[in-house]
Every structure is written in C-alpha cells, then in structure tokens.
Amino acid sequence: MRTICPVCNGLYKVDYNCINCNATMVDNGPVVNYMDDYSPYLLDDITHLVDGARRDECVHLYRCPICNEEQLHSIERKRI
C-alpha cells in the first residue's frame, strides 16, 4: 500500500489564509524534503521525532506573500 500527498502530486491545492493579513498563503512545498539529506542516517523512529510528522501526513510550509508569515500545515496522504 502506497500513500501519496495530493498536494505534492498536484491532485488538488489546499489554501490557507494568513492569520495576520488574511492573504492567501503560498505553498512552499513539503518540509520533509528539506530533511532528505539526513534521513538515511536516522532510524525511522528518530526521523519521526525530528520532523514531528506522522507517516500518513505530509507537512507543508506555507508562506504569506504579503507579510512573510510562515505556517506549517499537515496534509493528509491519500492511499492509491
């Protein structure tokens, strides 16, 4: 069984509004991608602790284009 993130795979977009100025925030991609360099050296459990993400969620970094507010949002992975 494989799970994919629908946002990463372009199935649909999820929009969030900035808590400061209510502008539509821009998806800056999944946070786990930034960790790829480190992942091979860590056990799964440790990786879990480090990125704080559950295996069935993809954590995306959203940034407000107006005030640069950054927020992390968990996207639920879909089974394919």
Ligand SMILES: [Zn+2]
């Ligand atoms: Zn994703």
Ligand SMILES: [Zn+2]
């Ligand atoms: Zn903002």
